[in-house]
Structure formats: C-alpha cells, structure tokens
Amino acid sequence: MKKLLTIITLLSSAVFANQEQNIPISEGQTLHQESCIACHIVPHDEAFYLRENRKVSSLIGLSTQIGRCAQNFSTGWFPDEEKAVVDYLNQHYYKFQTNNAFEPK
Numbered sequence: 001m002k003k004l005l006t007i008i009t010l011l012s013s014a015v016f017a018n019q020e021q022n023i024p025i026s027e028g029q030t031l032h033q034e035s036c037i038a039c040h041i042v043p044h045d046e047a048f049y050l051r052e053n054r055k056v057s058s059l060i061g062l063s064t065q066i067g068r069c070a071q072n073f074s075t076g077w078f079p080d081e082e083k084a085v086v087d088y089l090n091q092h093y094y095k096f097q098t099n100n101a102f103e104p105k
C-alpha cells in the first residue's frame with residue numbers, strides 16, 4: 001500500500017511539474033498581439049503600459065489585471081499562456097522583479 005502511494009505521488013508530481021513548465025515569452029507576445037492590442041496599442045505607440053498614471057504597480061497587480069482583461073475578452077487562455085503574457089508585458093514594459101507571478105509572497 002505504501003509503495004502504491006509512493007508511486008501515485010511520484011506520478012502526480014511528474015504530471016504537475018510538466019504542467020508548470022513555462023511556455024516561452026515569445027508565445028506571450030503572440031497571444032498579446034492576437035487578443036489585446038485592439039485596445040492597448042494605438043498604431044505606432046506602445047505607450048499604454050508605460051503611461052505615467054498607469055494602474056498596475058506590482059507583478060501581482062499585473063497578473064491580476066491581465067487575468068481580468070483576458071477573462072473579460074474571452075481569450076480562453078490557459079494559465080501557462082496567461083503567465084507567458086504576464087512575462088512578456090513585464091519584460092518589455094513593467095520590469096517588476098520577477099518571481100512567480102501567481103504566488104503572492
């Protein structure tokens with residue numbers, strides 16, 4: 001019985017680890033282009049995320065806001081896709097110190 005439990009634990013953690021693998025930031029950029037630029041990037045100007053009075057002030061806030069926009073506009077993104085967009089926007093615009101955006105400290 002103990003052995004069986006160990007096997008189940010190992011198997012499920014393997015599946016879990018696999019799910020947690022990040023997809024590349026370039027994928028986040030593609031997803032963002034597909035679903036988000038209609039509102040956020042006026043032609044020739046990517047300044048929305050850099051404007052002075054922007055709302056987001058932390059990585060958690062960024063993640064939350066992206067979750068909200070993604071849900072409102074029915075992107076159907078999986079969590080790893082959403083995270084890739086968070087990583088993309090953070091790397092290019094917000095530049096918050098990176099941690100796991102989905103785990104509050």
Ligand code: HEC
Nearest residue numbers: 035036038039049054055056062065066069070073075085
């Ligand atoms: C229909 C228009 C629309 C679409 C599409 C949209 N958003 Fe938004 N988004 C908004 C509005 C409105 C705000 C709030 C702006 C404000 O409060 O000044 C906002 C705010 C944000 C912010 C916070 C900006 C800041 O002030 O720092 C982020 C990040 C963001 N959106 C990401 C996304 C992402 C990612 C997508 C793609 C899923 C997306 N948005 C799609 C309308 C949109």
